[in-house]
Amino acid sequence: MASIFFTDCSTSNTARLIHSGHRHSPVSLRRFVDPLHMGLSYSPVSLRCFAVHSPTTVSSSPVAPIASMATDASAKVIDGKAVAKQIREEISAEVSRMKETIGVTPGLAVILVGDRKDSATYVRNKKKACDNSGINSLEVNLPEDSTEQEVLNFISGFNNDPSVHGILVQLPLPSHMNEQNVLNAISIEKDVDGFHPLNIGRLAMSGREPLFVPCTPKGCIELLHRYDIPIKGKRAVVIGRSNIVGMPAALLLQREDATVSIVHSRTKNPEEITRQADIIISAVGKPNMVRESWIKPGAVIIDVGINPVDDPNSPRGYKLVGDVYYEEACKVASAITPVPGGVGPMTIAMLLQNTLISAKRIHNFQ
Amino acid sequence: MASIFFTDCSTSNTARLIHSGHRHSPVSLRRFVDPLHMGLSYSPVSLRCFAVHSPTTVSSSPVAPIASMATDASAKVIDGKAVAKQIREEISAEVSRMKETIGVTPGLAVILVGDRKDSATYVRNKKKACDNSGINSLEVNLPEDSTEQEVLNFISGFNNDPSVHGILVQLPLPSHMNEQNVLNAISIEKDVDGFHPLNIGRLAMSGREPLFVPCTPKGCIELLHRYDIPIKGKRAVVIGRSNIVGMPAALLLQREDATVSIVHSRTKNPEEITRQADIIISAVGKPNMVRESWIKPGAVIIDVGINPVDDPNSPRGYKLVGDVYYEEACKVASAITPVPGGVGPMTIAMLLQNTLISAKRIHNFQ
Structure with a gap:
C-alpha cells in the first residue's frame, strides 16, 4: 500500500551522487552516507585551517576573498554550512513573498520505494529543511515489491499536480525497476535534480540555458561565488566524471570560462594533472585520495566526497572524511571545504x- | 517562391562548424570555406610528411598503427579523403542492401534560405556525394525575405514526410530569423546534425546514447579509429569549445576514456596545456596557430580548421591552411590530418x- 504524507525535504542528491555505480549495494551505500541525512552534528574544522565560520561573515556579496597563493600555510575554510544557512534564509524570504503576493507555496514531491533504512533516514531528515524554508513537501512511500508502472503512475500524477513544482525519486530503486525509465518520466519542468538529458545538453551548450542545474555541482559553484573566488581563466580539474557531479561540475566551470580538465579512473597521471589546478573539485568517493603532492600551492579545493573511515575513538566506530586529505591540503591550499560541513549542506x-525557481517559473513570479 | 528539387547532398556542417559566431558575416564566411564545397581538388600533402595515401591501405580494420613516439621526425598523414571515400562506399553498399531488402531509400532534406553564393555552392556540391551513395536528397530553396514561419512550415512537412530521414537547415539563416527556433523545430529523430540539446545531453552522460553524433567531431574520432590510434587513457586536448565541434569532440573523447582538457579563448597558457596532449583536436579557425612548441613529440593531431591565407602563387590568390602549422607539426607529431583532405571529407x-543510421532506425532495418 502506498502512503502519502507530508514530511521534511532535505535531498537525496548527495546520496545519489556518491552512489553512482553502487546504487544497489548496501555496503557501498553505507560508505557514502551524507552526514546531514544521518543527523550528525557539524564538526568544527581542523585547527590547522584558519576558520571563517561565522555565518555573519557570509553574504551574497563577496565575503572572504581567497588569496591566489597561500602565504600562511593554512587554508581558509569554505563554510558550506554557513553559506547554506544563509541561502535557505534567502529562500525562506522569497517563499514568504511568493505566498503573500500570489498565494502560491512551492511544493516538492518525493517518491520513496522500499524500506531501506538509509533512504527512510534521508526522508525523515527532510522535514526540517522544508519547514524552515516554508516549502511544502509531499511524499509517496511505496513498498519494495511495487511495480515500475505504479511508480510511473505517481510521477504522472505529480507531473499534472499544480501544487507540485519539483519531483524527486529517491535512489536507489529496487533492482527490478529501470531507473532511467523512471527518471525520464519526470516532467522536465519539474526535474529539480536537473538530470534530464535535455537539461544536461543545455548546460553543455553555449547560448543555451538549462531549466535546472544539478544540485551538488550547483552548490560547488555557488560556494566559489559566495567566497568571491575567481573562475574565469583559471585552470580547473574535476576529479570524477559522474553524471550527477563530476560531468555537470566540469560543464559549469567551463560556462564560467575556466580551462577544465576531467580526471577519472582511466587517467594515468591524476596527481600530475591535478597539481596544475587553481580550482579542484573532487567527487570520486575515495577517502583521502588527494594528497598534499596533488595540490598546487594556493589552489582552492571543493571536496564533494563524504567517506566513512574506521575511527575507534568515535562512538559510531567511524568518522567521515572527504576525497581530499584535509590536514595535508590545509598546508598548501588557499581555501578548502571541510567534510562534513562543506558541499553537503549546499546540495540541500x-x-x-x-524548487523555488520552478515554482516561480511555473507561476511567472518574478 | 519556394522551389523543391532534387540535388546533391554534401553537407553544410563544415561551414557551420567553423562559422560559429560569424554566421552573418560574409567576410568570415569566406575565411572558412570548406574546400570540398568549393570544388577544390585534393592537394597532396607536404613531402615532409610520410604519406599514407593509398585508399587501398585504409580499411575498417586497423590500417596504419601510429607509433606512440615519432622517431623519424616526419608524421604520418591521416588521409581523411581516402577514409571518407571508403566510408562512402560502405554506406553505398548498405543503402543498396536496404533498397533491395525493404524497398526504402534513405532521404536527406536540405532547407536553404536566401541567395548567398557560398551557400548555393555548398548545395550544388551535394549532388555528387548523395548520388555516389544512393541517398535521395530533397532541397527547398526559399527567398531571402521568407518568414521564419515559412521555414518552420517546411521543417514540419519534412518531419512528417516518411521519405525524409534527415533534415538539415543551411546556415547562416537571414538575420531576421531566430536560428535556435528553427533548429529546435527539427524532429530529434531526423536531426542528422546531432545539434539538438537532447542529443548533446545524451552524449555527455555515461550510460546514455545520442540518436546522432554531430558530423565533424564524429569524423575526427572515426579517423582515430580507422588508423588504430588508441584513445583510452590518453591525454587529449581540444582547442575550441564550439557547440558544433569542440564541445562534442571533448565529450566523445571522454566517452572513450581519454583524459580531456578544453583550451579556449580565455585559457591563459594554451601552449603549455596543449603540449601535454597525446591527441590534439583543434577547431578554432586561426591559421597556423598551433606551432611546433605546442606539440608533444609523438602526438596525434586532428586539425579541423580550414583557413584561407594569402598566396600570390595561387591562381585563386589564397591557399587553405589548418589551425596547426603543418610543416612544423610534421616534425614532432606522429600523425596529422592535412588541410585540405583531412577532416573536411569526413564531415560529409x-x-x-x-542519414543512413536514421533511415535504418526509423524502418527498424538491421
Whole structure:
C-alpha cells in the first residue's frame, strides 16, 4: 500500500551522487552516507585551517576573498554550512513573498520505494529543511515489491499536480525497476535534480540555458561565488566524471570560462594533472585520495566526497572524511571545504532553490 | 517562391562548424570555406610528411598503427579523403542492401534560405556525394525575405514526410530569423546534425546514447579509429569549445576514456596545456596557430580548421591552411590530418552515415 504524507525535504542528491555505480549495494551505500541525512552534528574544522565560520561573515556579496597563493600555510575554510544557512534564509524570504503576493507555496514531491533504512533516514531528515524554508513537501512511500508502472503512475500524477513544482525519486530503486525509465518520466519542468538529458545538453551548450542545474555541482559553484573566488581563466580539474557531479561540475566551470580538465579512473597521471589546478573539485568517493603532492600551492579545493573511515575513538566506530586529505591540503591550499560541513549542506540548499525557481517559473513570479 | 528539387547532398556542417559566431558575416564566411564545397581538388600533402595515401591501405580494420613516439621526425598523414571515400562506399553498399531488402531509400532534406553564393555552392556540391551513395536528397530553396514561419512550415512537412530521414537547415539563416527556433523545430529523430540539446545531453552522460553524433567531431574520432590510434587513457586536448565541434569532440573523447582538457579563448597558457596532449583536436579557425612548441613529440593531431591565407602563387590568390602549422607539426607529431583532405571529407561522410543510421532506425532495418 502506498502512503502519502507530508514530511521534511532535505535531498537525496548527495546520496545519489556518491552512489553512482553502487546504487544497489548496501555496503557501498553505507560508505557514502551524507552526514546531514544521518543527523550528525557539524564538526568544527581542523585547527590547522584558519576558520571563517561565522555565518555573519557570509553574504551574497563577496565575503572572504581567497588569496591566489597561500602565504600562511593554512587554508581558509569554505563554510558550506554557513553559506547554506544563509541561502535557505534567502529562500525562506522569497517563499514568504511568493505566498503573500500570489498565494502560491512551492511544493516538492518525493517518491520513496522500499524500506531501506538509509533512504527512510534521508526522508525523515527532510522535514526540517522544508519547514524552515516554508516549502511544502509531499511524499509517496511505496513498498519494495511495487511495480515500475505504479511508480510511473505517481510521477504522472505529480507531473499534472499544480501544487507540485519539483519531483524527486529517491535512489536507489529496487533492482527490478529501470531507473532511467523512471527518471525520464519526470516532467522536465519539474526535474529539480536537473538530470534530464535535455537539461544536461543545455548546460553543455553555449547560448543555451538549462531549466535546472544539478544540485551538488550547483552548490560547488555557488560556494566559489559566495567566497568571491575567481573562475574565469583559471585552470580547473574535476576529479570524477559522474553524471550527477563530476560531468555537470566540469560543464559549469567551463560556462564560467575556466580551462577544465576531467580526471577519472582511466587517467594515468591524476596527481600530475591535478597539481596544475587553481580550482579542484573532487567527487570520486575515495577517502583521502588527494594528497598534499596533488595540490598546487594556493589552489582552492571543493571536496564533494563524504567517506566513512574506521575511527575507534568515535562512538559510531567511524568518522567521515572527504576525497581530499584535509590536514595535508590545509598546508598548501588557499581555501578548502571541510567534510562534513562543506558541499553537503549546499546540495540541500540548492534543491530548495531549484524548487523555488520552478515554482516561480511555473507561476511567472518574478 | 519556394522551389523543391532534387540535388546533391554534401553537407553544410563544415561551414557551420567553423562559422560559429560569424554566421552573418560574409567576410568570415569566406575565411572558412570548406574546400570540398568549393570544388577544390585534393592537394597532396607536404613531402615532409610520410604519406599514407593509398585508399587501398585504409580499411575498417586497423590500417596504419601510429607509433606512440615519432622517431623519424616526419608524421604520418591521416588521409581523411581516402577514409571518407571508403566510408562512402560502405554506406553505398548498405543503402543498396536496404533498397533491395525493404524497398526504402534513405532521404536527406536540405532547407536553404536566401541567395548567398557560398551557400548555393555548398548545395550544388551535394549532388555528387548523395548520388555516389544512393541517398535521395530533397532541397527547398526559399527567398531571402521568407518568414521564419515559412521555414518552420517546411521543417514540419519534412518531419512528417516518411521519405525524409534527415533534415538539415543551411546556415547562416537571414538575420531576421531566430536560428535556435528553427533548429529546435527539427524532429530529434531526423536531426542528422546531432545539434539538438537532447542529443548533446545524451552524449555527455555515461550510460546514455545520442540518436546522432554531430558530423565533424564524429569524423575526427572515426579517423582515430580507422588508423588504430588508441584513445583510452590518453591525454587529449581540444582547442575550441564550439557547440558544433569542440564541445562534442571533448565529450566523445571522454566517452572513450581519454583524459580531456578544453583550451579556449580565455585559457591563459594554451601552449603549455596543449603540449601535454597525446591527441590534439583543434577547431578554432586561426591559421597556423598551433606551432611546433605546442606539440608533444609523438602526438596525434586532428586539425579541423580550414583557413584561407594569402598566396600570390595561387591562381585563386589564397591557399587553405589548418589551425596547426603543418610543416612544423610534421616534425614532432606522429600523425596529422592535412588541410585540405583531412577532416573536411569526413564531415560529409558522417552526414551520409547519420542519414543512413536514421533511415535504418526509423524502418527498424538491421
